Amino acid sequence: MMVESASETIRSTPSGQNGVSSLSNQPDGGGTGGGAAGGGREGATSGETNGEMSPVELLHFQQQQALQVARQFLLQQATGLSSPSSNEGKQPAVQVPVSVAMMSPQMITPQQMQQILSPPQLQALLQQQQAIMLQQLQEYYKKQQEQLHLQLLTQQQAGKQQPKEPLGNKQLAFQQQLLQMQQLQQQHLLNLQRQGLVSLPPGQGSVPLQTLPQAVCPSDLQQLWKEVTAAQPVEDSIKQEGLDLTTTTSNSTSFSAAKVSPPISHHLLPNGQSTMHTPRRDSSSHEETPGSHPLYGHGECKWPGCETLCEDLGQFVKHLNTEHALDDRSTAQCRVQMQVVQQLEIQLAKESERLQAMMAHLHMRPSEPKPFSQPLNLVSSATLSKSTSDTFPDGLPHPPTSATAPITPLRQGPSVISSSTLHNVGPIRRRNSEKFCTPISSELAQNHEFYKNADVRPPFTYASLIRQAILETPDRQLTLNEIYNWFTRMFAYFRRNTATWKNAVRHNLSLHKCFVRVENVKGAVWTVDEHEYQKRRPPKMTGSPTLVKNMISGLGYGALNASYQAALAESSFPLLNSPTMINTSSASGMLHVGHDDVSSTVEQVNSNGSNSPRLSPQQYSHPVHVKEEPAEAEDDSRPVSLMATTNQNVTIPDDRDLEEELPVEDLS
DNA sequence: GGTTTTCTAAACATAG
DNA sequence: TCTATGTTTAGAAAAC
Numbered sequence: 118m119m120v121e122s123a124s125e126t127i128r129s130t131p132s133g134q135n136g137v138s139s140l141s142n143q144p145d146g147g148g149t150g151g152g153a154a155g156g157g158r159e160g161a162t163s164g165e166t167n168g169e170m171s172p173v174e175l176l177h178f179q180q181q182q183a184l185q186v187a188r189q190f191l192l193q194q195a196t197g198l199s200s201p202s203s204n205e206g207k208q209p210a211v212q213v214p215v216s217v218a219m220m221s222p223q224m225i226t227p228q229q230m231q232q233i234l235s236p237p238q239l240q241a242l243l244q245q246q247q248a249i250m251l252q253q254l255q256e257y258y259k260k261q262q263e264q265l266h267l268q269l270l271t272q273q274q275a276g277k278q279q280p281k282e283p284l285g286n287k288q289l290a291f292q293q294q295l296l297q298m299q300q301l302q303q304q305h306l307l308n309l310q311r312q313g314l315v316s317l318p319p320g321q322g323s324v325p326l327q328t329l330p331q332a333v334c335p336s337d338l339q340q341l342w343k344e345v346t347a348a349q350p351v352e353d354s355i356k357q358e359g360l361d362l363t364t365t366t367s368n369s370t371s372f373s374a375a376k377v378s379p380p381i382s383h384h385l386l387p388n389g390q391s392t393m394h395t396p397r398r399d400s401s402s403h404e405e406t407p408g409s410h411p412l413y414g415h416g417e418c419k420w421p422g423c424e425t426l427c428e429d430l431g432q433f434v435k436h437l438n439t440e441h442a443l444d445d446r447s448t449a450q451c452r453v454q455m456q457v458v459q460q461l462e463i464q465l466a467k468e469s470e471r472l473q474a475m476m477a478h479l480h481m482r483p484s485e486p487k488p489f490s491q492p493l494n495l496v497s498s499a500t501l502s503k504s505t506s507d508t509f510p511d512g513l514p515h516p517p518t519s520a521t522a523p524i525t526p527l528r529q530g531p532s533v534i535s536s537s538t539l540h541n542v543g544p545i546r547r548r549n550s551e552k553f554c555t556p557i558s559s560e561l562a563q564n565h566e567f568y569k570n571a572d573v574r575p576p577f578t579y580a581s582l583i584r585q586a587i588l589e590t591p592d593r594q595l596t597l598n599e600i601y602n603w604f605t606r607m608f609a610y611f612r613r614n615t616a617t618w619k620n621a622v623r624h625n626l627s628l629h630k631c632f633v634r635v636e637n638v639k640g641a642v643w644t645v646d647e648h649e650y651q652k653r654r655p656p657k658m659t660g661s662p663t664l665v666k667n668m669i670s671g672l673g674y675g676a677l678n679a680s681y682q683a684a685l686a687e688s689s690f691p692l693l694n695s696p697t698m699i700n701t702s703s704a705s706g707m708l709h710v711g712h713d714d715v716s717s718t719v720e721q722v723n724s725n726g727s728n729s730p731r732l733s734p735q736q737y738s739h740p741v742h743v744k745e746e747p748a749e750a751e752d753d754s755r756p757v758s759l760m761a762t763t764n765q766n767v768t769i770p771d772d773r774d775l776e777e778e779l780p781v782e783d784l785s
Numbered sequence: 786g787g788t789t790t791t792c793t794a795a796a797c798a799t800a801g
Numbered sequence: 802t803c804t805a806t807g808t809t810t811a812g813a814a815a816a817c
Contacts, residue, residue, distance in 0.1 A: 578791065578792085579792080596806095598806090616794095617792095617793070617794080618793095621791095621792065621794090623808085624792085624808085625791090626808095627809075628808085628809085634807080
């Protein structure tokens with residue numbers, strides 16, 4: 118029986134790991150091959166226990182048995198009487214009996230564990246416990262489901278020959294059992310997750326549930342739904358057998374409609390177990406009106422699979438109370454709907470994780486999932502910023518996102534990372550020097566850890582970086598070697614290809630007049646001539662939408678924006694399909710315009726799609742600049758220092774003033 | 786198409 | 802001689 122398998126030991130080398138990894142690799146159609154490994158020893162078991170034990174009882178029994186063997190094992194460990202098993206010498210740390218792994222922490226106190234086992238053993242034990250528990254749960258449920266399906270199919274085959282009759286009862290019972298098992302399975306797994314017994318590694322959070330055999334894939338749900346719906350004649354018979362149901366509107370209409378209509382309604386029920394008569398509060402607006410019902414719309418019943426036409430609400434209510442009263446069928450249908458919801462939630466979580474992974478891959482900062490009810494901020498928040506409650510690695514404060522304002526905050530989260538790093542793989546010709554983007558100082562302050570650890574090329578020119586390195590020092594001067602060190606210290610990217618970038622640094626130092634070589638007591642040091650540095654600036658940005666557009670595309674935003682538009686269109690978020698919305702929110706978010714000129718231009722577009730001035734001084738000026746580089750402000754004794762002055766007290770009376778301010782930007 | 790900026794690569798010079 | 806530092810030139814790419 119299962120008890121025997123519970124006391125098996127894991128052969129850690131191949132099979133032990135495979136056992137774990139197989140959790141996420143269960144083939145979809147695992148009906149034949151998926152359970153092959155354990156099918157031999159458990160195949161008969163599941164069938165036997167199926168009728169005798171509930172899953173909970175079985176698990177409990179397993180745990181009890183596991184505890185017995187675990188005690189023996191721990192006793193052996195404590196007394197040093199290791200078994201002469203050939204496996205032990207090779208994998209002592211992972212060689213833990215399945216039974217031990219099956220134990221829940223409640224059975225043996227952590228103190229006992231720690232006293233008996235060494236930390237590696239403990240760790241291995243816990244991991245095995247999680248993995249095996251999950252695996253055996255899956256196997257068990259899979260067996261159960263396979264059996265149920267098998268019996269269901271058998272019954273269906275027989276039912277074709279002998280329609281109607283008590284056969285339907287059995288069929289319905291099987292279906293309900295199947296549903297209950299699925300529900301139990303998910304609840305159990307959820308409980309395990311909540312208790313920490315089953316930890317899901319990042320990126321695979323939904324895998325175990327997904328890989329559960331027959332779990333809740335949409336096709337299965339549809340099939341289930343059809344089956345449940347098809348069991349309606351049985352339902353009728355049940356009714357006539359004495360359930361307290363009023364009769365007898367013709368079921369034929371709804372029944373036939375169920376076969377034609379999509380099996381799953383888009384009106385998702387809440388997770389309520391039984392309150393089927395109470396009006397649901399859905400997010401849909403039309404369902405909030407008092408004269409409507411969540412399950413009634415467009416003159417027809419929205420009960421999944423029903424679609425019975427009802428002339429008015431009263432008729433619908435009558436229909437609801439008669440056809441969808443609290444009975445086995447409705448309960449089963451509700452369960453199916455719950456499965457649908459759960460599946461969708463799982464799918465949502467999975468997609469969210471995928472998004473996170475994509476963003477992580479693109480070196481964006483992962484964001485907290487935002488409710489879809491805020492589509493205006495979705496793009497910007499999802500692509501670029503963490504939620505406003507998050508703190509950034511540097512601990513710098515960031516302005517909170519206004520819940521009401523559709524405009525993405527000027528500065529939140531990584532500014533250039535999101536856009537610039539998209540094209541930072543491989544050499545690019547034009548860097549986003551701070552004249553186009555976030556001030557390098559704030560960018561570096563915000564994403565210091567990121568650049569420090571990620572092999573991502575910083576989106577700034579060599580000149581900007583050199584200047585930043587120099588300006589970061591108290592005396593505003595650095596030797597070449599110190600500049601080198603700053604590069605390597607600040608950027609993982611510059612820890613390789615040293616010849617190339619060092620040559621570029623030297624080249625820039627020599628080439629640009631803004632870098633002044635000064636003979637010092639300790640040798641030659643390099644300083645920055647801010648006046649020269651500003652002189653080399655290109656023509657200022659005018660803030661025209663065209664320019665902004667070009668700038669955005671130059672930052673690599675365009676492609677991503679298109680992608681997100683496509684993705685969002687696919688996700689059928691109507692508001693997000695508005696180009697204005699997409700461009701505005703995502704553009705500002707994507708750019709993370711800490712930089713004043715960019716922020717201003719984007720913000721202007723943000724307002725209404727045009728470049729009309731809408732900026733308030735509060736929006737425009739950000740004290741973050743001051744906070745980030747207090748030492749770099751006016752205390753500079755260098756002859757020409759425009760640094761920080763504009764950043765601290767920028768006010769934007771109007772567009773023209775804004776334009777005139779722009780060239781001076783970035784003097785942080 | 787011209788200009789500007791930036792990056793990359795390379796050659797060369799000089800000092801320690 | 803080697804290495805680090807500094808200068809200069811050239812080509813290419815991208816954006817304007």
